[in-house]
Amino acid sequence: MWRVNLPTGQSWTEPGAYRVASGVHRIPLPLPTDGLRAVNVYLIESDAGLTCIDGGWAIPESRKRFEQALRSVGHHPRDITSFLVTHVHRDHYSQAISLRNEFGRAVVALGERERPALQSVLDADGSTEFVDRLRRCGAPALARQWAGIRMEGGRDPRKWDWPDRWFSGDFTMEVGGRTLRAVHTPGHTEGHYVFADLEAGLLFSGDHVLPTITPSVGFTAGLTAAAERRPLADFLGSLAKVRQLPDLKVLPAHGGTEQRSHERVDELMTHHDVRLGLCLQVLDAGPATAADVAADLRWTRHQHRLKDLDPFNAGLAVMETALHLYLLEARGHLERSTLDGVEVYRLATEVDGSDVRVEHDGRELGCIR
Numbered sequence: 001m002w003r004v005n006l007p008t009g010q011s012w013t014e015p016g017a018y019r020v021a022s023g024v025h026r027i028p029l030p031l032p033t034d035g036l037r038a039v040n041v042y043l044i045e046s047d048a049g050l051t052c053i054d055g056g057w058a059i060p061e062s063r064k065r066f067e068q069a070l071r072s073v074g075h076h077p078r079d080i081t082s083f084l085v086t087h088v089h090r091d092h093y094s095q096a097i098s099l100r101n102e103f104g105r106a107v108v109a110l111g112e113r114e115r116p117a118l119q120s121v122l123d124a125d126g127s128t129e130f131v132d133r134l135r136r137c138g139a140p141a142l143a144r145q146w147a148g149i150r151m152e153g154g155r156d157p158r159k160w161d162w163p164d165r166w167f168s169g170d171f172t173m174e175v176g177g178r179t180l181r182a183v184h185t186p187g188h189t190e191g192h193y194v195f196a197d198l199e200a201g202l203l204f205s206g207d208h209v210l211p212t213i214t215p216s217v218g219f220t221a222g223l224t225a226a227a228e229r230r231p232l233a234d235f236l237g238s239l240a241k242v243r244q245l246p247d248l249k250v251l252p253a254h255g256g257t258e259q260r261s262h263e264r265v266d267e268l269m270t271h272h273d274v275r276l277g278l279c280l281q282v283l284d285a286g287p288a289t290a291a292d293v294a295a296d297l298r299w300t301r302h303q304h305r306l307k308d309l310d311p312f313n314a315g316l317a318v319m320e321t322a323l324h325l326y327l328l329e330a331r332g333h334l335e336r337s338t339l340d341g342v343e344v345y346r347l348a349t350e351v352d353g354s355d356v357r358v359e360h361d362g363r364e365l366g367c368i369r
């Protein structure tokens with residue numbers, strides 16, 4: 001099961017422990033949903049013990065695969081001394097907690113700004129936050145469907161519990177013989193971190209920089225009304241921060257390890273520029289809600305329409321559109337008014353719709369800033 005390279009054509013999700021650099025293995029673990037298919041845990045070996053970047057989703061199949069993969073490189077889950085968790089989402093965090101609680105050994109560390117999101121999961125208070133957001137976006141039908149989606153509660157203390165240590169700010173730490181630079185990269189979640197090993201040229205990028213999909217932004221509970229408007233601006237700022245690091249090999253939480261950080265960060269920034277331009281183009285036709293704009297855009301690589309997405313993904317799409325509109329408003333391109341609790345946007349009076357250019361040429365290329 002220990003392979004240096006994936007044979008061509010083999011999926012990145014195939015079980016195993018794959019050596020990606022000296023002393024570093026990628027271990028893909030299964031998820032119970034089919035959307036992302038798997039999550040990568042990165043194992044860093046040192047004389048001082050085993051460190052994992054992320055922990056996987058605490059389900060029995062993942063626990064089994066993790067143990068098998070670790071055995072194939074001569075280790076056991078009880079040997080893990082620390083989990084550096086990129087963010088609080090359950091596919092990254094919950095198994096770090098369950099393994100810590102099972103063996104009572106590993107120290108789990110997480111970004112401090114995940115505290116409100118984690119608190120809201122632990123409270124399992126049946127938060128209606130997303131339902132309210134969707135209503136404000138002008139998507140009452142989706143809001144009703146989301147009200148029926150059971151958000152995972154924190155009642156199971158084997159999977160949901162506090163970390164042992166909080167990260168705050170940017171800092172460097174020693175992990176075995178290597179130095180990791182921990183960089184706070186809010187956007188995907190408020191307390192997201194990436195870890196850069198500059199000497200080895202590696203970027204443990206979590207969900208901040210993913211190779212084939214654009215990470216969702218701001219999908220966490222527990223945000224204040226002000227924080228709710230900020231995630232896209234934060235995300236773009238975090239991309240700029242990572243772009244300032246040297247060009248590194250991307251070790252993402254979802255996907256293979258073939259990409260370089262500079263190229264991928266540039267692509268992600270362009271993607272959002274284009275989306276911002278497309279939003280303006282839609283609003284050039286007249287005032288609209290986030291749901292109206294989302295219905296005019298195309299979604300996923302396959303250019304789906306909003307109505308063809310399942311309710312969960314359609315809800316995410318509408319909320320992401322709202323983030324683009326918030327950012328355009330903050331930049332002075334849009335004006336917002338609220339009618340019966342629904343937010344409606346129009347082009348700011350000084351914005352001339354003819355300035356809005358989005359070149360297509362087979363693919364989306366550029367737009368106004």
Ligand SMILES: [Zn+2]
Nearest residue numbers: 089091207253
């Ligand atoms: Zn993830």
